[in-house]
Amino acid sequence: MRERMRAGRLMPRLLIPILLTALCTPVLGGTGQAETARDFGVVSYTGIDEKGDVPRPETRKLSGDLGEAARRTARERGEKSYFDPSTAAAATPPRTPPGSPSGPDVEDCLNSEGARNKFGRVYNRFMWCQRYQVEAKKFTTGQTGTRLTASMTMEFSAVAYGRDDGKRGITVFFRGDDADYWPTTKGYIRPESMLYQRVGCFGESGCGENFAHTGMPIKDWIGRWTSFELTSDGSVSSLPDKVSRHRWFFHGYVIDSWNFRLADGSSEERTIRCDSATNFGLKRRGACILDDVIPHLQYSVNDGKVDEVAKHIRCAQAEPWCERDGVPFRTYPRKDTVKLIPGKFHPDNRDDALALHRINASKTPDPRYTANRNTVRSTCATLPPDIYDTSKDQQCDEYPFASTAEGAACCAPPKFDWDFSVLGAHKDDNECAGRALKKYYRDDRILYEQDGFFVHIKEDPPAGPDTCEAIPPEEDEPDDGGGTPPVDLPPTVDAGPDVRGDEGSPVTLGGSASDPENSALFLNWSVTPGPGVDPGAFCFFSGSSSAATTVTCTDDGTFTLTLTARDSVNGPVSDSTTLTLGNVAPGFGPTPSIRARAGDADDDDPVTPPDTPGVHEPKPWQVFRAGTEVKLVAAFTEPGANDTHTCLTDWDDGSTSTYAGEELTCRSAHTFAHPGMYTIKTKVTDDDTGTNSSDVMVIVYDPDAGFATAGGQLTSPAGALTGDPAATGRGHFQFNPKYHPHDEGPAPRNGKVAYRIQGVPLNLTSTELDWLVVTPDDRIAVKGASGDQGFVLYAYDADPDRFRLVVWPLSAGDHPASTLLYDNVRGAGYDLDLAGPQDIDHGSIQAHN
Numbered sequence: 001m002r003e004r005m006r007a008g009r010l011m012p013r014l015l016i017p018i019l020l021t022a023l024c025t026p027v028l029g030g031t032g033q034a035e036t037a038r039d040f041g042v043v044s045y046t047g048i049d050e051k052g053d054v055p056r057p058e059t060r061k062l063s064g065d066l067g068e069a070a071r072r073t074a075r076e077r078g079e080k081s082y083f084d085p086s087t088a089a090a091a092t093p094p095r096t097p098p099g100s101p102s103g104p105d106v107e108d109c110l111n112s113e114g115a116r117n118k119f120g121r122v123y124n125r126f127m128w129c130q131r132y133q134v135e136a137k138k139f140t141t142g143q144t145g146t147r148l149t150a151s152m153t154m155e156f157s158a159v160a161y162g163r164d165d166g167k168r169g170i171t172v173f174f175r176g177d178d179a180d181y182w183p184t185t186k187g188y189i190r191p192e193s194m195l196y197q198r199v200g201c202f203g204e205s206g207c208g209e210n211f212a213h214t215g216m217p218i219k220d221w222i223g224r225w226t227s228f229e230l231t232s233d234g235s236v237s238s239l240p241d242k243v244s245r246h247r248w249f250f251h252g253y254v255i256d257s258w259n260f261r262l263a264d265g266s267s268e269e270r271t272i273r274c275d276s277a278t279n280f281g282l283k284r285r286g287a288c289i290l291d292d293v294i295p296h297l298q299y300s301v302n303d304g305k306v307d308e309v310a311k312h313i314r315c316a317q318a319e320p321w322c323e324r325d326g327v328p329f330r331t332y333p334r335k336d337t338v339k340l341i342p343g344k345f346h347p348d349n350r351d352d353a354l355a356l357h358r359i360n361a362s363k364t365p366d367p368r369y370t371a372n373r374n375t376v377r378s379t380c381a382t383l384p385p386d387i388y389d390t391s392k393d394q395q396c397d398e399y400p401f402a403s404t405a406e407g408a409a410c411c412a413p414p415k416f417d418w419d420f421s422v423l424g425a426h427k428d429d430n431e432c433a434g435r436a437l438k439k440y441y442r443d444d445r446i447l448y449e450q451d452g453f454f455v456h457i458k459e460d461p462p463a464g465p466d467t468c469e470a471i472p473p474e475e476d477e478p479d480d481g482g483g484t485p486p487v488d489l490p491p492t493v494d495a496g497p498d499v500r501g502d503e504g505s506p507v508t509l510g511g512s513a514s515d516p517e518n519s520a521l522f523l524n525w526s527v528t529p530g531p532g533v534d535p536g537a538f539c540f541f542s543g544s545s546s547a548a549t550t551v552t553c554t555d556d557g558t559f560t561l562t563l564t565a566r567d568s569v570n571g572p573v574s575d576s577t578t579l580t581l582g583n584v585a586p587g588f589g590p591t592p593s594i595r596a597r598a599g600d601a602d603d604d605d606p607v608t609p610p611d612t613p614g615v616h617e618p619k620p621w622q623v624f625r626a627g628t629e630v631k632l633v634a635a636f637t638e639p640g641a642n643d644t645h646t647c648l649t650d651w652d653d654g655s656t657s658t659y660a661g662e663e664l665t666c667r668s669a670h671t672f673a674h675p676g677m678y679t680i681k682t683k684v685t686d687d688d689t690g691t692n693s694s695d696v697m698v699i700v701y702d703p704d705a706g707f708a709t710a711g712g713q714l715t716s717p718a719g720a721l722t723g724d725p726a727a728t729g730r731g732h733f734q735f736n737p738k739y740h741p742h743d744e745g746p747a748p749r750n751g752k753v754a755y756r757i758q759g760v761p762l763n764l765t766s767t768e769l770d771w772l773v774v775t776p777d778d779r780i781a782v783k784g785a786s787g788d789q790g791f792v793l794y795a796y797d798a799d800p801d802r803f804r805l806v807v808w809p810l811s812a813g814d815h816p817a818s819t820l821l822y823d824n825v826r827g828a829g830y831d832l833d834l835a836g837p838q839d840i841d842h843g844s845i846q847a848h849n
Helices: 064-079 104-110 309-319 367-380 427-445
Strands: 039-042 121-124 127-144 145-162 170-180 193-204 213-217 226-232 244-257 270-275 287-290 298-299 322-324 325-330 393-399 419-427 452-458 492-493 499-502 507-510 513-514 522-529 537-543 548-551 557-566 574-584 615-616 620-623 629-635 645-650 655-661 663-669 676-686 693-703 709-717 729-735 751-757 762-765 766-776 778-786 789-796 802-809 842-848
Touching: 039 244, 104 121, 104 127, 104 145, 121 729, 127 244, 127 419, 145 244, 170 244, 170 287, 193 226, 213 226, 213 537, 213 729, 226 270, 226 522, 287 298, 287 709, 298 309, 298 427, 309 393, 309 419, 309 452, 325 693, 367 393, 393 427, 419 427, 419 789, 427 507, 492 574, 499 507, 499 655, 507 574, 522 548, 548 557, 615 693, 629 676, 645 663, 655 663, 663 676, 693 766, 709 778, 729 789, 751 778, 751 789, 778 842
Parallel strands: 298 452, 499 574, 620 693
Antiparallel strands: 039 127, 121 127, 127 145, 145 170, 170 226, 193 213, 193 244, 244 270, 270 287, 322 325, 393 419, 492 513, 507 548, 522 557, 537 548, 557 574, 615 629, 629 663, 645 655, 645 676, 676 693, 709 729, 709 842, 729 751, 751 762, 766 778, 778 789, 789 802
16 A cells, blocks of 8 residues: 655644734734735824824813913904803893703804814804714825725714803713715724713813713714713812813724724813802802803894993993993093003904903992992092983993903002993983893803903894893802802712623613712722733723723723712712723634735725624635635634734644734735635634634645546445435546646646436536646545536545545535535545545546556
């Protein structure tokens, strides 16, 4: 007996672990592999160019005084409050952010042109909005340069609410409106890819941000509002009213459908100012407002309730170019030179040197308020009757207001300031304008001294009622600064019991929090990885500001989850629980083959990565000529996005390749030197030893390797014929396939295959041949067709010679699977080395090498 061994089949198979240290690290495969392309990606709220560069944000981390930065931003952006305090004087409760954005103001803001840019629009000091887009793009850089491989553009709406309900914080809402993907359905970034977002802040100390992201598939952000909260700790501020300023921004990133993390992006920043002022009433002793705006009071000369006051202020601001009833008019008191009366509103101005600044005008007022009133009284006493006449129910109206530092007696004696104006106005107008001013101070949260504001005299009549209602007493701020608020007890918080689960899968948390005063709480979760957790692992929440939520982590291990509650009066209260996650092994699955690699696509074609798990290249039973490269693309699943992977491919010819898996895919290539049927086995192992494997068989032919001739007989066993399992009989075979000189193949141009069984209705004669394999160790395989039937013939030129024939209907596929018509060695493998042909009874099989 000749001893036969497939060339190289007994070579040792070695596994050389490789740690994938970065998703963009070049991958080196087995023999003959070159450096692969490098992938990179980015998320941006401000735009991405064709090279993947993000323009530098225009307001990125302004240094210096944040108050001046806010004023500069307001000037540059032309942002101004819309409040017209004379429209109504009815009771308005402290403002608290709603459960979700709604109402005409929201729609008016979002639909305005000012909202459709990367900065958004500060609608007023208690609302900001934006209707813009967040982009995610993935690129591949190779020898041919940088090319876009996938992109996602999400149109979104966002609304931020300030508050003055005693709590220092803001609530920011985000809603995806629509998303476009390229390629449309088969790209790396898909509706199922994950978008992670949070709202961050920096600036003066005390800003409480949630560093945990809220993560959802991109498609789940669409059509739903997701809220984020920021808080401000007033105890760390040394300024009057515990003022603190912070800058806030969106921060986000995307992990594509192949666990590739695109670089993080941040939006332009906006300023908030938080305070604990006592002069707005007990219920309003804590607030945060949106500060990138020009605060301004509005009066209309066509508002019958305040028109006389409005016309007076317009004259004062226009000094000396004013007309009264069509006659040039100079304001009182008279001055030989031009007056410089401050406070006039200009859309592009927020210079505090030209603004008005509020002072205390309560029952225990600022001495400057008293001096202003005294100066006005003495000046009004000298006015002629045509300017001020008490018999006509007039009161002496002054501008700037007595409740401002720029009032009539702004300067210390003996210097006298002429830069003010007094004029008689009907008492109803004057009193209504005073109520409107008081309401404006509250509605725009104008602090003593620290807020510069302006006065805007409009032509448009207000949309409010014709009557001027008094502010209800419960809405009036206390005269003495507010008294002593009741004791506020801290909240209680419970993070819930310890929980367990798997990496990459959401785990439900049973957290809870409550406040003794039933106040709304600021909640946030934070995560601390345990000592054994791999670097780079992170967790995200379905709602990072909700006590009842789910958490998902990108790796196995033990994590400490902490739920923190704040009520803006007491310090934060926290409780923790332990999350233990197990590793989940990567997985394979069969799929149809599609394009493999970005670099393989034509420049004009979209890149289509492996769509589902399984071996995508090569196809099962795919035919290659010896000496040509065979590419392997085997996609796998991995719920743990932080896991790294090592691939081991056994090429079935005695050689193996060990390399790092990228984009949830094992990619390699190999060249077979000899003809044969090779079962390529690929095993993927994650960094926690979880493993899985998949295989695919290919055909390698060589027209110059030889040909085969045979003729003989064997006993066809029972069970071989599907239509008659009991049938047996003498089987007669004959074959002689051969490549001609200079044939390229794979189909031989000469020879045929014939097989029949005496007494059994099986009589096969080839009508075409697909390929011929003759191995160096004299094993033979031939595939072809006989009419509507396909067949594969296996033969060993051995001692004894051996033969097997597999027949199936071509309607079931182009290679044998579960539907067979005949197989004389049922259950054996289809690889030529595993086919297990049957010993023949008579005749000969010859492999001619």
